[in-house]
Amino acid sequence: MTSNAKISIRQFSVLIMFYTIGTTILVIPSSLAADAKQNAWIAAIAGWLLGLLIVAVYMVLGKLFPHMNIIQYLAHVLGKWFGKLIALGLIFFSFIGAATVIFYMGNFMTTQVMPETPIEAFIVLFASLIVLGLRLGLEVLARTAEILFPWFVILFVILALFLIPEIELEKIMPITEFGIKPIMKGAVSYASYSSLPLIVFFMIYPASLNRNKEAGKAFFIGTFLGGIFVIIVTFLSISILGVDFTERNMYPSYALGKQIIIGNFIQRVEILIAGIWFMTIFFKSALYAYSFVTGLAQIFECKDYRPLVLPSGMILAAYSLIVYPDVVYMMDFDTTVYIPFSLVFGLLLPLMLLGAGILHKRMIK
Amino acid sequence: MKDRDPFYYILQPDFVLMNRRVYKQTLVARPSYTLEIQRKEWMHMTNNHVQTEPLKDKLEDNLNKIRNELGGSDDIIIREIGFGKDRIAHAAVIYTDGLADTKLITDFILDSQTQGNHAEEIDHATDEDNLLDALKSLALNLGDHKEITDFAGLYSNLLSGNTVLLLDGFARGIAAGTQGWKGRSVSEPVAQSVVRGPQEGFTETLRTNTSMVRRKIKDPNLWLETMQIGKVTKTDVAIMYIKGIVNDKIVEEVRARLGRIDIDGILESGYIEELIQDEAYSPFPTVSNTERPDSVAAELLEGRVAILVDGTPFVLIVPTLFISFFQTAEDYYQRADISTLLRIIRFISLFIAMVGPALYIAITTFHQELLPTQLLISLAAQREGVPFPAFIEALMMEVTFEVLREAGIRMPRPIGQAVSIVGTLVIGQAAVEAGIVSASMVIVVSITAISSFVITGYSMAISIRMIRFVIMGLAAAFGIFGIVVAMIALVLHLCSLRSFGIPFMSPFAPFIPADHKDTIFRFPHWAQSTRPRLINQKNTTRELMSRPTKPEK
Structure with a gap:
């Protein structure tokens, strides 16, 4: 069923970048500040480096099967049935990921922007957008990312430039007050948000890229750039809003937008800045959903994944309403359950697969 | 009597003398329903099976059939002449009044009667083919001619302004190009006017339009293919491209898509546009149109294909990108x-x-x-x-x-x-x-x-x-x-x-850096060294010139 959609290296990097930024940009400053206090930005850098390390593992793994996606590879190495079982686990991970990301979007809108509109309205609209994107296919998604990328950069540069006057460096002092441990904890939570979910890209990488050889580099560049954006936002949050406010605020980067005041006429532009994460969250959820739908189609050996898109979208929309019963549950889940959950699929699985793959190759020889 | 009157043979009872030279077929008043029925039959015939009935031997039979099938239409002129020495050869000249150049035809008839240089030839024409050849050489001062053998060819030539010559005793005829009708003269384009740049726009006549493009591109590689589309309207549709610059696959695709069209009529290029576009359900146009010959020439030079439709000044350009709708001709004439x-x-x-x-x-x-x-x-x-x-x-x-x-x-x-x-x-x-x-x-x-x-x-x-x-x-x-x-x-x-x-969104997505010379930015002409990449990958070099240099002192 592997559609012969091919995307270019550049498009792949942009997709990775959008995906890495995804919801991370919205929520990570708060959770990093909770762990590492004023050193949250150092934790972000540490998490970014950790993420690059994980991507290095992915790159090695990708070299093992340049013409397959992960579901095919699982079946190839672990046998048809056992491979499919693990693949089911992986698409479950994608499914949960997509649902939670859609919920984030709806929750953000109802709590921060339009409190009187029911969350269902946002979720249904957003899910329809994802369904539209998936029906049009990976190539179209990738091209859309390419077109929206400059807009994203422009909005981000506006945000960062306009906030420079507000920075108060004393807020990030003293550096490494609590030692290295909270920083490492923050780094792990950063990686679990933005780097470990990159495992879903194995549905695209490396088989659906037009130049396989440079794919690893693109993977790396995407993660690298995406991380820089997140680090900048974390730094701005801490240095402008302060540790306390960042920690207590669920969406500190949105609060950042409220701080912009230029010459008495550009003010409170947070909703325009929010356009940044409308875009990134769209790509994150669409890629999660893509991995879910194509994985599902592959496990059940459907010829085309498109007939599954609309029903999956409906299930996702419904499930995203109940995936978190309330926000308290969400925060609890994100800090306690999600990290080991993503570690299993994002790190343990690829490592295991790497070992199995190398063994498999040796045995064949 | 026979010697003095050149029109002896034409003086048939069916004809009424309109002036010294032109005879018009009399109109027999018919009840309109018969006309209606005839029209329906005609539609039926043309819609369901191409009429390939061959021409008949006897001139009289042919003429009667033509009169019948065209419903005795007033603007179809049939003139019978005799030529050669002693006017032995019996022929008919058929044309559509208003579409054909009447002056050309009358000159031809006059020639056939007065010029004696072919007369001997015809005298010696014992072989039948020679007689037809003689007629052909007589018709030399008309436009290009081709031979027709069936009624379908006869009608399509007759109704597009050509003159048909039929000879008694021959199941073949000659169609001579005498198209010449009153068309709008070349005038300023209405929808796409410019301050600086050529002030001429296309007209409704296909031939005028193709000539306007030819005048801009004098290259033997500028190729033109014409086909007729529309079962009833039989509209001439021409595709134009520069061989060697255009991507052959796109030309092939244009040909295939035009060939697939099965419709009764094409009245404007909008019909063609809707019938050949890639995505049927989209608010966005994926085929652009222009009424400026200079725009068409520029697009052809970029490797695109132009589709010209007879009867409209709007020429279609394919393939069209999103960016095309933001470029004007004047962009390239200004700084x-x-x-x-x-x-x-x-x-x-x-x-x-x-x-x-x-x-x-x-x-x-x-x-x-x-x-x-x-x-x-x-x-x-x-x-x-x-x-x-x-x-x-x-x-x-x-x-x-x-x-x-x-x-x-x-x-x-x-x-x-x-x-x-x-x-x-x-x-x-x-x-x-x-x-x-x-x-x-x-x-x-x-x-x-x-x-x-x-x-x-x-x-x-x-x-x-x-x-x-x-x-x-x-x-x-x-x-x-x-x-x-x-x-x-x-x-x-x-x-x-x-x-x-x-x-459609290239060169933005997929992003092609080389093609951004002419998207949001319009680079100076000396910097636009390559043609758009996606349209053609073979012949991409546009010019080899560097920045203009100052004279050395």
Whole structure:
């Protein structure tokens, strides 16, 4: 069923970048500040480096099967049935990921922007957008990312430039007050948000890229750039809003937008800045959903994944309403359950697969 | 008697002498229903099976059949002549009055009667073929000729302005090119005028149009293929391209798609456009049109294919990219920097035309904090007396404007002034004073309207008009979030479009750095060294010139 959609290296990097930024940009400053206090930005850098390390593992793994996606590879190495079982686990991970990301979007809108509109309205609209994107296919998604990328950069540069006057460096002092441990904890939570979910890209990488050889580099560049954006936002949050406010605020980067005041006429532009994460969250959820739908189609050996898109979208929309019963549950889940959950699929699985793959190759020889 | 009167053989009882030379077939008054029935039969014949009945031997039979099948139409002229020494050869000249050049034909007939140089030849013509050849050489001073053997060929030639010569005793005839009718002369293009640049536009005549392109590109590689499309209208459709620059696969695709068309009539290139575009359900045009020969020449030089349709000055260009709708001919005649600025202005206009009213709705309904306090207070004061929500207000104004615009276009010119007076008074002032809409809404609608005029591709501008309403609805329900969702959906859709296999949004997506020499920026001509990459990959070098250098001292 592997559609012969091919995307270019550049498009792949942009997709990775959008995906890495995804919801991370919205929520990570708060959770990093909770762990590492004023050193949250150092934790972000540490998490970014950790993420690059994980991507290095992915790159090695990708070299093992340049013409397959992960579901095919699982079946190839672990046998048809056992491979499919693990693949089911992986698409479950994608499914949960997509649902939670859609919920984030709806929750953000109802709590921060339009409190009187029911969350269902946002979720249904957003899910329809994802369904539209998936029906049009990976190539179209990738091209859309390419077109929206400059807009994203422009909005981000506006945000960062306009906030420079507000920075108060004393807020990030003293550096490494609590030692290295909270920083490492923050780094792990950063990686679990933005780097470990990159495992879903194995549905695209490396088989659906037009130049396989440079794919690893693109993977790396995407993660690298995406991380820089997140680090900048974390730094701005801490240095402008302060540790306390960042920690207590669920969406500190949105609060950042409220701080912009230029010459008495550009003010409170947070909703325009929010356009940044409308875009990134769209790509994150669409890629999660893509991995879910194509994985599902592959496990059940459907010829085309498109007939599954609309029903999956409906299930996702419904499930995203109940995936978190309330926000308290969400925060609890994100800090306690999600990290080991993503570690299993994002790190343990690829490592295991790497070992199995190398063994498999040796045995064949 | 026979010697003195050259028209001896034509004096048949069926003909009435109209003037010294021209004889018109008498019109027998028939009840109109017979004509109707005949027309239906004719439609039936042409629709279901191509009429390939061969010509008959006897001239009289042929002529009777023609008269019958054309319903005795008044404008079909049949003149019978005899030529050769002693007028032994009996022939008929058939043409359509108004379509054929009558002067040419009368000259020909006169020649056939007076010139004796072929007479001997005909005398010796014992062989039948020689007689036909003699007729052919006689017809030399008419246009190009081809031989016809069946009625289908006869009719299509006759009805497109050619003259048909039939000879008694032959089941073959000659069709000579005598097309010449009253067409509009070449004049300034109406829809795409320029300040600097050629002031000529295409006309309704295909041949004039192709000649105008030829005049711009004098290269043997400029190829032209003509076909007839439309079972009833039999419209001439020509495709033009430069061999060696064009991508052969695209030409092949154009040919295939045109060949697939099965329709009764083509009256304008819009018919062709809808029948050959890639995506049937899309508000965006994936085929562009132009009425400027210089634009067509430029597009051909970039490796595109032009489709010219007889009867319309609008020529289709494929493949078309999104960016084509923001480029004008004048961009290339002006200085590069000013053209770049104008292009940026066009993109800003696109943005305003699309989301202007939607942004107003979203900001005044949901995101008032965006506005500086004083502006907010004055807006609130204006809207105090307006009973409607911003969305209804905007919808009313937009619909009114669209109505006015439509009225302005369709009305006879002299009444147009009345429309504009009513429009300015009613919409501009009275609506605000009556408290139906706020003054700021009027400003937003006006800016939107003016912006939509800036987009150079008219077919793109009208699709933007349509999409505007959808975005307004989403903005009314979801604020900026709705607008962003709409924009993402729009970009998704645009990225999924293709025009003859070329991604519609290229060179933005897929991003091709080399092709950005002529998108948002218009590089100077000396810097535009390559042709657009996706359209043709073979012959990409446009010029090999470096920046103009100053003379050495």
